[in-house]
Amino acid sequence: MPTASSVLDALHIGNGHAPTLPDSLSPDRLRELAKVATYNERTQERASLVVKTPFTDETVASLPAGSPSDVKEAFRRARIAQKVWATRPYRERARIFKRYHDLILERNKEALDLIQLESGKTRYDAFLEVADVALVARYYAYHGAAALAKSHPLGFVPLLTSVEINHAPVGVVGIIAPWNYPLTMAITDAIPALLAGNAVVVKPAEQTPFTALLAAELLFEAGLPRDLLHMIPGDGPTLGPTLIANADYVHFTGSTEVGKLIAQQTSQRLIGCSLELGGKNPFIVLEDADLDKAVGGAMKDCFGSAGQLCVSAERLYVHASLFDDFVERFKFKIEALKIGPGFGWDIDMGSLASDEQLEKVTKHVKDAKSKGATVVVGGHPLPHLGPYFYAPTVLTGVTPQMTLFAEETFGPVVSIYPFNQDDEAVELANSTTYGLNAGVWSASTSRAQAVARRLECGTVNVNECYVASWGSTAAPMGGRKESGLGRRHGPEGILKYTEAQTIATQHLLPIGPIGGMAVEAFAGTILTGLKILRRLPGLR
Ligand code: NAI
Ligand code: MG
Numbered sequence: 001m002p003t004a005s006s007v008l009d010a011l012h013i014g015n016g017h018a019p020t021l022p023d024s025l026s027p028d029r030l031r032e033l034a035k036v037a038t039y040n041e042r043t044q045e046r047a048s049l050v051v052k053t054p055f056t057d058e059t060v061a062s063l064p065a066g067s068p069s070d071v072k073e074a075f076r077r078a079r080i081a082q083k084v085w086a087t088r089p090y091r092e093r094a095r096i097f098k099r100y101h102d103l104i105l106e107r108n109k110e111a112l113d114l115i116q117l118e119s120g121k122t123r124y125d126a127f128l129e130v131a132d133v134a135l136v137a138r139y140y141a142y143h144g145a146a147a148l149a150k151s152h153p154l155g156f157v158p159l160l161t162s163v164e165i166n167h168a169p170v171g172v173v174g175i176i177a178p179w180n181y182p183l184t185m186a187i188t189d190a191i192p193a194l195l196a197g198n199a200v201v202v203k204p205a206e207q208t209p210f211t212a213l214l215a216a217e218l219l220f221e222a223g224l225p226r227d228l229l230h231m232i233p234g235d236g237p238t239l240g241p242t243l244i245a246n247a248d249y250v251h252f253t254g255s256t257e258v259g260k261l262i263a264q265q266t267s268q269r270l271i272g273c274s275l276e277l278g279g280k281n282p283f284i285v286l287e288d289a290d291l292d293k294a295v296g297g298a299m300k301d302c303f304g305s306a307g308q309l310c311v312s313a314e315r316l317y318v319h320a321s322l323f324d325d326f327v328e329r330f331k332f333k334i335e336a337l338k339i340g341p342g343f344g345w346d347i348d349m350g351s352l353a354s355d356e357q358l359e360k361v362t363k364h365v366k367d368a369k370s371k372g373a374t375v376v377v378g379g380h381p382l383p384h385l386g387p388y389f390y391a392p393t394v395l396t397g398v399t400p401q402m403t404l405f406a407e408e409t410f411g412p413v414v415s416i417y418p419f420n421q422d423d424e425a426v427e428l429a430n431s432t433t434y435g436l437n438a439g440v441w442s443a444s445t446s447r448a449q450a451v452a453r454r455l456e457c458g459t460v461n462v463n464e465c466y467v468a469s470w471g472s473t474a475a476p477m478g479g480r481k482e483s484g485l486g487r488r489h490g491p492e493g494i495l496k497y498t499e500a501q502t503i504a505t506q507h508l509l510p511i512g513p514i515g516g517m518a519v520e521a522f523a524g525t526i527l528t529g530l531k532i533l534r535r536l537p538g539l540r
Contacts, residue, residue, distance in 0.1 A: 007039040007064050010048060015059035022113035022343045029110075030061055036213040036220070038201075038230040039064065040073035049206060049233055054120030054351045055341035057387045063209060066234030068242040071201065074230035075246040078172045078199035081227035086169050086197040090145040093195050097141040100191075100222040101134050111214060115183050116343055118208040120351030120388065123343060125305045128467065129183040133215070136188040139473040140494060144195045147491035148498065155504055157529075158539045162505050167498035169197030170272070174247030176240060176262070178254045179353055180308045180410075182208030186231070187215035189251045192494035194228060201230045203243055207354060209233030240265075247271065249497060253310070256408075256434075256482050263485065274486030274496055276310060276478055278408040279436030281466075282429035283313035284451065286422060287321050289441040293463065294318075295329045298414075301439055301465040303337070303349050303392050307412040308357060310483075311437035311459070311466035314409055317425045320418040327396065327416060331377045334392045341386045352388040352411060361390050361411035364404040368395055368415075371402050378412070406432060422447070426454045435480030437466055456480050458487065 011034050013019065013027035021027070047065040052058060085093070104111065108130045115126035148167045155161030173193040177185040182205065190200040204212030209231070216231045232239060236258065244250055244265045250273040252262045259275040266273040283301055285294045301313040318326045337348040352358050358381060365379055378393030390411060398405050398415035405415070419425045429438060438457045442448035445462055452460040458478045459469035469477060476487035486496055513522040533539050 007041060007043075007046070008034055010046060010062075010064040012062045014061070019053070019058050019060050020056070021060075022117060024110040024113045025117070030210060033210050033213040033217060034061075034063055036217045036231060037063075037066070037209070038070055038074045038077075038232055039066070040069045043067050043069045047235070047238075049209065049235075051118065051207065051209060053117050054353050054388050055117075055386050060117060060210070063233055066203070066232035066239055068239060070232050070234075071203075071239050071242040072246065074201045074232055075172055077227040078201055078230060081225055082169070082172055082197070082199035085194075085199065085225065085228055088197075090148065090195070093197070094141040094145070096219070096223040097137045097191060097195060100219050100224075101137040101141065103218050103222050104130060104133050104137070107218060111183055111211070113343060114211045114214055116350070118211050119179060119182050119305075119353050120341070120386075121305045121308075121353075122347045122350040123345045125350065126183075128304075129181055132181075132184045132471070132473075133188055135471060135473045136184075136191050136489070139489070140192045140195050143474065144192060144494045147494050148196060154539065157506075157509075157511060158533070160507050160509055161511070162507065164503045164505075166501045166503065167196070167495060168501055170497055170499055171248035172199045172201060172246070173497055174243040174250045175200060175202045176236065176243065176250070176252045176254065177202060177204050177212065179205035179207040180305060180310075182211035183215055185253050186212035187219070189253070189488055189493075190229060192488075193249075193251070193497040194224065196494050196497045198248075198497055199228045201232065201243060201247070203232050203234060203236065203239050206233070206235060244269070244271075249273065251486075251488075252276070259484065272486075272496065274478070274488070275484040276488065277436075277482065277484045278410070278434060279310050279312075279479065279483050280315060280406060280408050280432050280434045281311060281313045281437045281439075281457070282315045282317060282432075282455070283439040284425045284429060284441065285316070285318040285322060285326060286425070286440065286442040286447065286451065287319035288443040288447070289319075289322070290443060291322055291325055291329065294441040295326060295333060297439060297441060297463070297465050298330060299333055299337075300467070302414045303334075303412050304465070306349055306352055306390070307414075308353055308410050309466070311470060313439060313465075314404070314414055315429070316414055316416040317419050317428055318416055319425075320420050323416070323418040327376055327394070330394060330416075334377050334394065337392060339382065339385060339389065339392070341389075349392060349412065351386050352390055354388060357411060358388045358390060361409055361413060364407070364409045364411070365393060365395075365413055368398060368402040368404050371399065373398050373402060373415075376416075408434070422451055426451060430454075430456045433482045436478075436483035437461070437469065439465060458483065
């Protein structure tokens with residue numbers, strides 16, 4: 001039988017020559033990370049997965065690609081490990097995640113380098129991922145137990161029927177992650193799943209496997225038993241069906257198109273799924289908003305991770321009285337942005353992640369231009385900076401005939417529209433098939449909150465960008481309409497990985513006629529009982 005290193009014999013770092021790696025990473029370190037992936041040694045034939053850095057399009061490594069048999073092997077091992085893990089008390093599991101929190105912060109430099117290398121984003125955008133992992137680990141380590149705690153509501157017959165509600169782990173959870181937030185998306189949805197007593201099998205995005213492997217390696221270092229978490233780098237359509245066929249629950253983050261495929265497959269097996277999909281997120285500037293603050297917020301909301309973020313804003317609705325001023329100040333700030341590749345903290349916007357992304361963004365903007373949209377700023381790629389850089393772009397005069405009017409661009413491209421009344425802004429913001437995130441800006445927080453409550457979105461930020469709602473990990477986040485199903489974060493984000501179980505125990509007397517009592521008389525007793533109970537505050 002082949003040895004453990006035989007699969008990884010097919011691992012090549014660079015493309016004939018050593019790739020340019022940031023300080024903290026060496027070819028040997030990448031080889032070490034590759035060992036964290038789960039491979040079934042009996043599989044002889046494998047495709048390879050070429051990982052490139054979007055900064056230069058240089059090959060970082062070609063990694064043996066996971067196969068369906070790796071997925072099956074991962075589930076086999078995960079199922080055995082999960083049985084034991086589920087018997088451990090929450091506080092014991094939580095200890096591992098408290099250590100994980102500290103480890104990810106201590107080792108942030110390597111994580112930042114790897115995230116940037118694989119995704120092409122800025123150091124600050126990468127830093128937000130590290131911070132997010134720490135926030136999620138901390139929240140669930142300290143608060144997950146309360147969400148899962150056994151509870152005892154009133155039973156059918158007060159005092160005689162006692163009830164206990166338990167939250168049992170579903171078993172083995174499958175997670176399919178995207179490339180845009182390669183660290184946080186590979187691990188933060190696994191954290192509550194594991195803490196709830198499940199094992200997890202993750203298929204990270206094709207473009208960003210090493211970041212996912214680092215996330216797992218640190219968790220093993222923090223003490224997680226090895227077989228509870230499996231990372232299988234590889235192609236989505238190749239591995240997805242096997243993952244879904246074996247999982248007890250699936251969490252997916254990615255495109256609405258693939259999200260619907262996942263929902264079809266999980267429905268065939270009647271297993272649960274949560275889906276965090278696309279958005280065409282509105283950003284509303286009410287007439288009394290502080291213009292400078294709103295413009296500052298729009299900069300973060302539109303250009304974080306070069307707009308490749310499910311919660312970033314792509315539609316700006318600005319009160320007509322502020323419109324010209326807003327556009328001018330926004331343009332001025334955009335022109336001052338420092339854009340480029342690099343691992344320093346001084347860069348404001350990085351690269352798009354791939355040629356597919358560049359193609360989609362270019363197509364959307366070309367289409368809008370050809371149909372009469374006005375380009376306020378940007379509107380073109382920046383090939384002198386790197387192969388996938390695209391200029392931050394602002395459009396006005398966007399109409400429903402243009403693709404980007406309603407479709408997610410997932411790039412640094414935003415359309416601005418004027419409005420006159422708060423009601424009109426609400427209607428415009430809601431006129432979309434998506435419902436993920438929104439921003440509302442006003443000098444009056446109560447006015448902004450009133451608008452926020454009327455938006456058909458899973459999260460809304462008042463006078464801040466997505467970082468406020470996303471970073472509030474105690475509160476649920478997720479999409480309405482075609483933006484998704486289910487929530488991550490908060491109590492919902494852990495309860496979804498469990499099955500509620502009710503144990504009702506009857507004491508002393510059975511529910512039914514006793515001692516020769518007639519059925520009709522018994523029914524009469526129940527009728528009287530029900531009438532009384534509704535009037536007794538402690539017992540209804
Ligand atoms: P995608 O939805 O195809 O990929 C996301 C993940 O799903 C990856 O791990 C991929 O391997 C996997 N996948 C793809 N096809 C699959 C299948 N048939 N079965 C199981 N898994 C599958 O997204 P893609 O192609 O990378 O990007 C296309 C667009 O999707 C983007 O331009 C953007 O609009 C949107 N998107 C949204 C994200 C979000 O955070 N909501 C993240 C990534 C993409
Ligand atoms: Mg795809």
